Amino acid sequence: MGSLSLRTRFASSRAIFLFLLLMALLTGCEAKSEEAASASPPPPPEVEVAEVTAQPVVLSESFTGRVEAAETVELRSRVSGYIQEVAFEEGELVEQGDLLFLIDPRPYQARVNAAQADLAQARSQQAQAGSEAERARVLLGRQAISQEVHDQRQSALSNSRAMVDAAEAALQTAELDLEYTRITAPVSGRVGRAMVTRGNLANADQSLLTTLVTIDPIHVYFEADEQAAFASQTLLTGDASNSLNIELGGDPQRQYKGTLDFIDNRLNPNTGTLQFRAVLDNPDGRIRPGEFARVEMPVARLDQALLVDGKAVLTDQDRRYVYVVDENNLAQRR
Template sequence: MNAPNKFQVRSGTRYSLAALALSAVIAAAIAACSSQAAPGEGAAPPAPEVSVATVLSKPVRQWDDFTGRVSAVETVELRPRVSGYVERVAYKEGQEVKKGDLLFVIDQRRYRAELARAQANLERARSEARLAQTQDARAATLLEAKAISREEFDSRKAATAQGNAGVNAAQAAVESAQLDLQFTQVRSPIDGRAGRAMVTEGNLAQADSTLLTTVVSLDPVHVYFESDEQTYLRYNQLARDGERAAAGNPVRIGLANEEGYPHTGKLDFTDNQVDSNTGTIRARAVVPNPDRVFTPGLFARVQIEGSAQFKAMLIDDKAVLTDQDRKYVYVLGPKNTAVRKDVVLGRMVDGLRVVNSGLAPADKVVVHGVQKIFFPGMPVAPKLIAMGAPAPTQQVAMK
């Protein structure tokens, strides 16, 4: 065997020294990493920050929610009482009108002529009646003198009665002609707002058939809505118990573009039967409209005071979670832990949810940050806020 030369010995020695140095560097790095990770190994993550609020207990009244439509108290379809060509439209479409304001004028010439003829007939009838009366008086004198027969006297007396009847008939014809002439001026029968003119100048309007326009009253207005059977029966029970009258219940109204229910009114009518097809009954509220906020046909949200005042526990609806068919909330437990409590909920009152059972008045309910709680008993960092308040922008843990 040949002995290794000097170059091979030096090269192998150099490679061995380099490998040894690399191993030392790797070991040092691993040791450094281990020394840095060791102090934090096994430490728990910080508790999530949540907002908690004490259950709000206060007297409330229950309000039932419905949807309805605004309707005018009075709606008139204006049609002419006499036929003729429309001579003038005397109003501006869409304007408010008062009772008696002139809206349309129908050609009056024919009706003026009819009135003149009737007046002439009346004068003729009066003249004939005066002549008959004079002849009747003369016949009475002649009868006493036995200058005429009883038969002729009776004939003259009948002529007098006939003349008087003719005067009455002619007088009635004059009054009828005066009415027809008056009806050529179509006036608003109510205070309200006039609609579009359905017939314009020059068109023929037929008596009792041609629609000229519509007029709707504006103040007050009605709001019609439907109530289900259960609510209707509950209100009837309240009325029988004397807690609430069937009519006169306070009503709150809100329109589609409004927040809450800024308008007030009262219930003034409930229908006399339940619709068997829908299981609902129609009711009506009357609402003042001095500012013309309501227009017939608008959608309206309706609330009716459905109970007497009672004390209730209220929470923010954002705190409520669902587990299949059960509702629950997290409350602040010992050592700032989240404790689950199943609850039975009621209606919404003033933006908060009524809790019928499941909570105590002193409970602090987790409102904001419930999504950070993954299991009951989990530690949390609570910040106390008022019930119903918005989530704080920067939460600070309670001491």
């Protein structure tokens, strides 16, 4: 009897426990259903809308270029001799006419002195020949000498004049050679390093002494493909259209305004490109030849172009699109 009562109590307790668990599950489902029913959908996201305007616009393309000096000079000596002085600091700015190198002038000064002496001698001989020719003319009028003697003295006078001319030319040559011992800057600009230093021999027309480049203005050369080149030439007519935006060294902080001043007269047959040149003001000399440049050049003009903020343009694989709000205030992809 005791065992039977125990089993009965255990079965009753189990039934009560299952009943309570079922009631808890049903209550939880009903609560979740009520929460789901009471939750409202989220509001639509707020987006900025901009009105698209149509107006004339000029399209530009970017081209790669290089900065070059307007004038580049390779200084070579015109006479041979030993460098006596290097009269500049390498890399400094120099003015036209400044002394850069001095070749030992003493041998050339001696040649000038010798040429001056030869000229003085030739002039003395000319004066004597002139006196004899004049005396012969008077004597011939008195029939005191023969015509042959008269002609000989006139010929001697002509020869003496030629000797004077030759002596004067030799003196000018010697003076030029002496002047060439002073090598000066032919243009204003920035000088490079001295390739021949003091005490070394400079050979005439062979030894490169240094290089000199002008700095203001400075040029930017770039090349455009055939299609862009011919499209741009229809726009590059006035001074305003010739203005170009130029970025140097890939640095957005180094933006300059240049002016197109040269278009080559033929296409490069190897590359199919046409060369252009822009001019930049460079009064402080900060722009140096050899720098990399990006040039923005106009290539087309549109009379009615739709201008859209760049932030609204999206990309999907190989095409770009925007969302347009229609009359029902709905966004459509285009």
